[in-house]
Amino acid sequence: MTGWQPTATLQTLQKRADLLARIRSFFMVQGVMEVDTPVLGECGVTEPNIDTIEVLVCGQLRHLQSSPEYFMKRLLAAGSGxxxxxxxxxxxDEKGSRHNPEFTLLEWYRPGWDEVQLIAEIEQLLAALAPRFSTVRRITYREAFFDATGFDPHSVDLDVLRQLASRACSGDWQQESRSTCLDLLFSFVVEPTLHTGVVIISDYPACQAALARLDQDAEGVTVARRFEVFIDGMEIGNGYFELTDAAEQRQRFDADIELRQRSGKKPRAADQRLLAALDAGLPACAGVALGVDRLLMRLLDIDRIEEVLPFTE
Incomplete structure (x- = not known):
């Protein structure tokens, strides 16, 4: 059989090992404990835009985890710090220049912090990894969207969003939700404008809250306390001032499940153990997930994800 060699060079793999070591060193100095959570779980996420990989284990259906988030929140509720x-x-998901079905994720949580404090720590980590990452531009979702489209994402009419989506990407978007249209426009219209340096975008539309709290911005508009990190136009991370209210989390799970059903996607059950942890008392906290493979791509100015992975199959 041919094609047995690594997809990344040995020099790149050494730099990958160095990156992992530096990340661990950073968190050791910060006093943050590393945890090792299961890769297999009883539940997959309900989020409509994420499909987990199902496997049969000892005759029972399990899910390869798309994030350690649910397990980590159970640890936080247990008092992990x-x-x-x-x-x-x-x-x-799709497999392409920026996507691989299996990838490495750095995820961390800070009890007692909000997203503003966590963003400051992300900036510290990035600056420690590369001097060129020390300059960060912070903007709101409204600012980024308006600069690229001329419309306010919080108030623009849904029909206008659908028309903009149809122009940006071929297809019929007239039945799509507000969140779906915003996702498409952000990917195809807004992200290309974030082509240089580190950009952190905050205050997402309420319809895209996911697991973030809702609050009012300076103009009195309800926004999600969620942020995303981009480096040279590539999404690297996604973070929240985490939702801790179990009742609201149940409602969001139910809404996700209904949307998956309407979209013809495989059903996903809400994670009852996570909900029980929230009932028991998840502390106020902020959390973020950063894609390590993509981060290494930006560090080394590499455009294809397989070039930073030892193997893709």
């Missing part, structure tokens, strides 16, 4: 994970995660 600040924690991080460097782990393999899996998504039944």
């Amino acid at each position: 600040p924690i991080y994970s460097l782990s393999k995660v899996f998504r039944d």
Whole structure:
């Protein structure tokens, strides 16, 4: 059989090992404990845009985890204090220059912090990894979207969003939701404008809250306390001032499940153990997940993800 050799050079793999070591060193100095959570779980995420990979284990259906988040929040509810994970995660997603079904995720949580404090720590980590990452531009979702489209994402009419989506990407978007249209426009219209340096975008539309709290911005508009990190136009990370209210989390799970059903996607059950942890008392905290493979791509100015992975199959 041919094609047995690594997809990354040995020099790149050494730099990958160095990156992992530097990340661990950073968190050791910060007093954040590394945790090792299961790769297999009873539940997959309900989020409509993420499909987990199902496997049969001892006759029972299990899911390769798309994030260690649910397990980590159970640890937080148990009193773990600040924690991080460097782990393999899996998504039944497209495979391309920036995507691989199996990838490495750095995820960490800070009890007692909000997203503003966590963003400051992300900036510290990036600056420690590369001097060129020390300059960070912070903007709101509204600012980024308006600069690229001329419309306010929080108030623009849904029909206008659908028209903009149809122009940006071929296809019929007239039945799509507000969140879906915003996702598409952000990917195809806004992200190309974030082509240089580190950009952190905050205050996402309420319809894209995911697991973030809702709050009012300076103009009195309800926004999600969520942020994303981009480096040279590539999304690297996604973080939240975490939702801790179990009742609201149940409602969001139910809404996700209904949307998956309407979209013809495989059903996903809400993670009852996570909900029980929230009922028991998840502390106020902020959390973020950073894609390590993509981070290494930006550090080394590499455009294809397989070139930073030892193997893709």
